[in-house]
Amino acid sequence: MACPCPAMSNLVRTEPLRGEPPLLVPGGTYSVVVLLQGYAEPEGVSDAVRADGSVTLVLPQDWALGSSHREPPSGDGGSKSALKEAARGPIVVDTGGPWAREALLGALAGQGVAPGDVTLVVGTHGHSDHIGNLGLFPGAALLVSHDFCLPGGRYLPHGLSEERPLRLGPGLEVWATPGHGGQKDVSVVVAGTALGTVVVVGDVFERDGDEDSWQALSEDPVAQERSRKRILSAADVVVPGHGAPFKVVREDS
Secondary structure, X not given: OOOOOOOOOOEEEEEEOOOOXXXXXXXXXXXXXXXXXXEXXXXXOOOOEEEEOOEEEEEEOOOOOOOOOOOOOOOOOOHHHHHHHHOOOOEEEOOOOHHHHHHHHHHHHHOOOOHHHOOEEEEOOOOHHHHOOHHHOOOOEEEEOOEEEEOOOEEOOOOOEOOEOEEEEOOEEEEEOOEOOEOOOEEEEEEEEOOEEEEEOOOOOOOOOOOOOHHXXXXXXXXXXXXXXXXXXXXXXXXXXXXXXXXXXXXXX
């Protein structure tokens, strides 16, 4: 169902992006693959919910199988150079819960990627259904919420804020998009794909058409509303935390 968003200066609506995972969005510099589609389903007669988060792979165009087997970034040049070095290989955005371990390994293998090939893992926020498989990637740099560390646990400051995104490569950025899990949520922005700008948002958007439910799950609804508007103003495709990717369609008012 299309979602009208009248708060924008132009009329904005959303519509589902057709296709089942793995869903490939090719790009000039980076391609995006939605490996596992998140879900959140009520279970039983109580308030219990069975849920898992979406898992997305970002692949640099010039990455070849096995090419990322090299020494990890040392960080001697600071966080900026370390992040750019880490982003030269496959990037996993969120890892699902630990119960999704085998599904994640199978989805990666389907793209010709082994856990040891992954050079950067981004956790959009610290909930268990989004970072439950970090242990599969001991050789990767980790950016979980606003914590950035190199393999072995060397943490580097980086200055990420709403006014200052982290630029990982041409058309590839990490944005601070607070709200759902507090002040430290992040989203990954991939520009220049065949469908335009793809934004992987964690739970800033739970799913397409979540207007009736997201506030109840938010630690800071005011900040999250600001993040949602920012994403809708920039994205052509949104990968939400617990549903199918959706397109953002802008029409003149």
